[in-house]
Amino acid sequence: MNIELIYKTYKNQLKAFLHTNINSPADVDDLLQEILLKSYQNLHTIKDNSSISAWLFQIARRTIIDFYRQKGRGRQLDGDELWYQQEQPDAHSQLAQCLSPFIQSLPLKDAELLTQIEINGLAQKSYAEQHQLNYSTVKSRVKKAREQLHKRFSDCCELSVDVRGNISDFTPKSGHCKNG
Incomplete structure (x- = not known):
C-alpha cells in the first residue's frame, strides 16, 4: 500500500x-x-x-x-x-435536496419528463403510451434530460463515485450553485 x-x-x-x-x-x-x-x-x-x-x-x-x-x-x-x-446526512440525502430545483431548471418538457419518470416512478413505456410517443423517443429524451441534470450537479459540486459508478461523496464547488 x-x-x-x-x-x-x-x-x-x-x-x-x-x-x-x-x-x-x-x-x-x-x-x-x-x-x-x-x-x-x-x-x-x-x-x-x-x-x-x-x-x-x-x-x-x-x-x-x-x-x-x-x-x-x-x-x-x-x-x-x-x-x-448530531445525525450526519449521507451524500445522497444532501444531494436529494438539490434534485427538484435542478429538475425544475431544465426546459419545461424535460422537467415534466424527469419528474414523471424519476420522481413519480412512472415507467418509460407507460409515459410513452400516455403521451402517444415512440418508446425509443422517450428513452432518448430521458437520456438527454439526465445528461442535462448531471451537468447541473457537476457545475455545482465535485462528485466522487465508487467503483460501481454510484455517488459516494461530494464537495461543493466555490461560489453558489446555479439552478437556472
Missing part, C-alpha cells in the same frame, strides 16, 4: 468530512495533515485493502474528537457543539 495513492484517493472525501465537523478552514487543513501523518505511521496495521476507507475515517473521527478535547479543555461544551451527537 502506498500512502501517496491512498491520500490522493481519499483527500477530497476526508476534507469534506472535516468541513462538516470543523468550522475553521485553517483547522481543517491542519487536521488533514495530522490524519495523513497518523495514517502513514499506522499504515502497517491495516490488513485488508478493502477497509482502507473505514480505517481512514476512523482516524479522522478520532482526530476530530482529540481536536475538540484539546480545544475545549477548561470549558464546558453544549450539545450544539458536539457534532458526534
Whole structure:
C-alpha cells in the first residue's frame, strides 16, 4: 500500500468530512495533515485493502474528537457543539435536496419528463403510451434530460463515485450553485 495513492484517493472525501465537523478552514487543513501523518505511521496495521476507507475515517473521527478535547479543555461544551451527537446526512440525502430545483431548471418538457419518470416512478413505456410517443423517443429524451441534470450537479459540486459508478461523496464547488 502506498500512502501517496491512498491520500490522493481519499483527500477530497476526508476534507469534506472535516468541513462538516470543523468550522475553521485553517483547522481543517491542519487536521488533514495530522490524519495523513497518523495514517502513514499506522499504515502497517491495516490488513485488508478493502477497509482502507473505514480505517481512514476512523482516524479522522478520532482526530476530530482529540481536536475538540484539546480545544475545549477548561470549558464546558453544549450539545450544539458536539457534532458526534448530531445525525450526519449521507451524500445522497444532501444531494436529494438539490434534485427538484435542478429538475425544475431544465426546459419545461424535460422537467415534466424527469419528474414523471424519476420522481413519480412512472415507467418509460407507460409515459410513452400516455403521451402517444415512440418508446425509443422517450428513452432518448430521458437520456438527454439526465445528461442535462448531471451537468447541473457537476457545475455545482465535485462528485466522487465508487467503483460501481454510484455517488459516494461530494464537495461543493466555490461560489453558489446555479439552478437556472
